[in-house]
Amino acid sequence: MFFKHRRIAMKNRLQIIILALVISLLTFNAFSIQRFPKPEFDSGYKTPAVQVSKIQPAVFEFLDLGLFILIMSLVTWMVLKKRSRKGVFWISVFSLLYFGFYRNGCICPVGSVQNITMAIFNPGYTIPLTAIAFFIIPLGFTLFFGRTFCAGVCPLGAIQDLFAFRPISLKPWIRYLFGLIPFIYLGLAILYSATATDFIICRYDPFVGFFRHNASSMMFAIGGILLVTGIFIARPYCRFFCPYGVLLNLVSRVSRRHLSIAPSACINCRLCENSCPYDAIDKPTGLEVKNDNRELVKRLIVYWFITPALVVLLGWTASKYHDSLALVNFKVRLAKEIMLLEKTESNVTPPIEVTTFRSSGVSNEALYSEAAAILEKFRIGSWILGGFIGLVFGMTLARLTIYRYKNDYTANKGLCLSCARCVEYCPVKEGDTVETEVVPVPVGLENP
């Protein structure tokens, strides 16, 4: 017992040291942005000529891709074969340092969703092969092995994982409610990239500013908020924001070889019950609930009818706000500004983009017609976006009524990030056989 406590204390100390190192990397140079032109002192120092950085050869992209596949394979092996939390942790530290700080968070499957969408909807856009690879490879791994990408490869996840000091369990309704945000975020990201408006996932990446030592104060603030929140709500960005996580969640549900808490039959010892900081362990269900399913079926039928109504209602509602959604598009915003200025020219100073546009020689009418075409795309897109959100609402409600009987403690395939924390708590060894009959534990029974 004494040695176990000592081991845990040492582990915590190690985690704090790594965290301190990461924080020093985060804060290094963060405040050194020059507000004024650099002063010239008469010290005899000669300012060197402006250096133009060379374009990195394409071979480096493939090297990165190779390394990415290697790390994905390694972390998958650590999770499924070695069942080593320590191994996963050190790989995630490496990923944070390499893919995060060294490669500036640029190898990013999370943002590649937008590249793929843009390529589908804009024939003029050429998507790099590596972007396609970075989009597909994690999905492929997830399809077979669960979300091992989230476990140890994603630098955004790795940085949050270091801050998960005192994770607490959230009430299911909070999880369901906040769990809708990634779907909305994904829908918006697809809408804006399909209309060639903006890559909002990249724009609002909360940690890339830390990696590059360069972000707006607002993004530094959001990154800081998520890291502070992450002390109590583990990996808040992964769970309640990440749009790519939506896809991984859906794919992971049908994964063939997902991480299992017990390597063989679960003995219901309940040691792993509170081990997951992401609330991704499904507990065994009570027998009485299994038998009382008539009410649930009734509710499922109701939701079955409500869902199409929600799709239409939210689709219609979103379409009513399509012009507000379209204001994110630069050309639409410019057209609106010029229209407004034409009405109030005498007392409003035109913004610089209006002055620049006017000096380009393009007529207002040409801009208006272009903006009208974009608005039409947004009208259709917002119908689809609203419908998608309605569908997600409906499916979430319907999912609440679906009851699956569970005899063991199992990792929820969709939510589990394959971090392998729970396996450390499991006393069952590979090949162990259970001699006693397994007794289901009633729902809601807490640990003594």
Next chain:
Amino acid sequence: MRQKITIVFSVLLLLLAVFLIARDLFQKPAALTNASCCGDDLVSMKQIDVALLGYTRTRTIETGVKGLTGITVDENNRIFVCGNRQVLIFDQSGKKSGEFAVDSVTSCIATGSNEIYLGFGSGIACYTSAGEKKALWKPFNKEGLITSIAVNKDYIYAADAVSKLILKYSSDGRLAQEIGKKDTLTGAPGFIIPSLYFDISFGDFNDLWAVNPGRLRLENYTIAGHYEAGWGIATSENSGFTGCCNPAHFAILPDGNFVTYEKGVDKIKVFDPTGRFLCFIAGAGSFKGNTDLQLNGNLVKDLAAGSDGFVYVLDAYSQINIFRKKDR
């Protein structure tokens, strides 16, 4: 209880993050909020007190050529402007009296007794007033940039903003002297030029004046290159110059007063020879109203003073504006 508070606190933080992102994504366009692009601070700094305007615009000459960079006025008050690989000559009435094409992009212009000197990047070209190329002088520094030329009867002085020196040439293009190196013995402070603005001009006593923009001062040198004196203070008030490096351009009036242009705040001021502020000539809003305030770049490209006491301002709209002193 403690756990509940932690959850509420964390959830509120998450909601704050969502709110910040949503607000940034869907915030209203600038025009709807009536905000200017450059920030209200800069716009307010550009404002001038119209009661202090001591000059009035008498004429505006539309050159019809974009990309003009330099202006000078000869002893007969003919106006020469350069830029966009050409030189245009106007008389006082605004009528174009001549023009000719040149080989390269020009940065500045000066006139001698019968010659026109043009800054050709790092080199200097000499043309006759008829537009015939006489010579192209070897650059002092191949990476240099000649930003101003001043001519007296013996020598041609060129300001090289990259080398941070005034180069003194004989009329046949031989480099005679480098002026402006820091010298603790003579007290020469050395030129500090953070951006490529470095103007020079001759005073009434055949003395050479140069801007030391990093020090926000005008400095006086003898024609032999000895540092004499200087004036100018760093301030956002009228009494001095503001920003990292100003004034960007200046000219000396026949009465010995100085006309200066400050980039950034776009103010054209008049100082007496001791550096006392006298009046404004123009500011942002004096040329094309609100458009001046929102101009992306400097409002004034160059300025010159004529022997008639008029001030000639080449603005960003390729216009030559002629100002004369208001009658008292």
